Amino acid sequence: MPELPEVETVVRTLRRPLQGASIVGVRLGPRQLRRPWPVDRNFVFTTPRPVLGVYRRGKWIRCRLRGGWNLLFHLGMTGRLRVTDAEAALEPHTHLVFDLSPGNRQIRFQDIRRFGVADLLTDEECEALLSGEQLGPEPFDLTAEQLWQKARGSKRCLKAILMDQSVTAGVGNIYADEALFEARLHPARLGITLRREEAQRLRNALVSVLHRAIEVNGSTIRTFFFGEDGRGGYQNEFRVYHQTGKPCPRCGAVIRRLLVAGRSTHFCPRCQPAPRRRARTGSHR
DNA sequence: ACAGGATCCTGGGGGC
DNA sequence: TGCCCCCAGGATCCTG
Incomplete structure (x- = not known):
């Protein structure tokens, strides 16, 4: 059950392989997550989207992309987010695959119980969701x-x-x-x-x-x-x-x-x- | 208004 | 050994 330390670990692990990488495509698995992926926004990846940074806020993972877009993930209970070789066999319960360039690699989002969230948001939407209005301070900032x-x-x-x-x-x-x-x-x-x-x-x-x-x-x-x-x-x-x-x-x-x-x-x-x-x-x- | 309960989802473990 | 039932829990919606 990923909480703050586990999510922080995932974010730190993602940073190196995503450094200098661009997302060039997205594909969906056969089953939907609880919040459906916004397919009407898939056009975002018709041009390569360099990854500007990977951040954690509470239990949320934000992957900032060039052009004012963001991937937002929540691992729920059983979510797993990682970068793999595109050649590697697709693990069961993989719901989203993002193709990376350069290199033959992918970001894959797996989630057995599908309590997790994956979304594609604008900067404004993302910041509204992660702002102090919705989400309390990080424990380290809590007085x-x-x-x-x-x-x-x-x-x-x-x-x-x-x-x-x-x-x-x-x-x-x-x-x-x-x-x-x-x-x-x-x-x-x-x-x-x-x-x-x-x-x-x-x-x-x-x-x-x-x-x-x-x-x-x-x-x-x-x-x-x-x-x-x-x-x-x-x-x-x-x-x-x-x-x-x-x-x-x-x-x-x-x-x-x-x-x-x-x-x-x-x-x-x-x-x-x-x-x-x-x-x-x-x-x- | 606010607090607590039900709900979603699946694999694994316990019990019979 | 095998099968069934129940449990785990983050966030959201519902009910009292």
């Missing part, structure tokens, strides 16, 4: 104060707030759990109960977890790969995610799994104390 302000006005739990892309962009299930553990905050705590210093802890935890995950190319659980066969390494450093039943690396208590905000959530019941239930007013016990 503790901003996080606290968002949280204290919300009756949602911390886990849901962290995964809300309009609060901060790029956090999903894995790094939400890992950051909450690092900050010693229970995932089901309500935003309104977050204290200022806890917001600071959470923000710092999130940034340090993400930086470390980027250093080791993200997490490969089952389906995340980059380049030809690249795998992440952060799954070897998970402290709570997918660690149900194992001892907490900090205190030894047994890691538990819970459904929070509809998502499977992993935490240490001792390091991340459960929110105290509010005493019922006017009644004893």
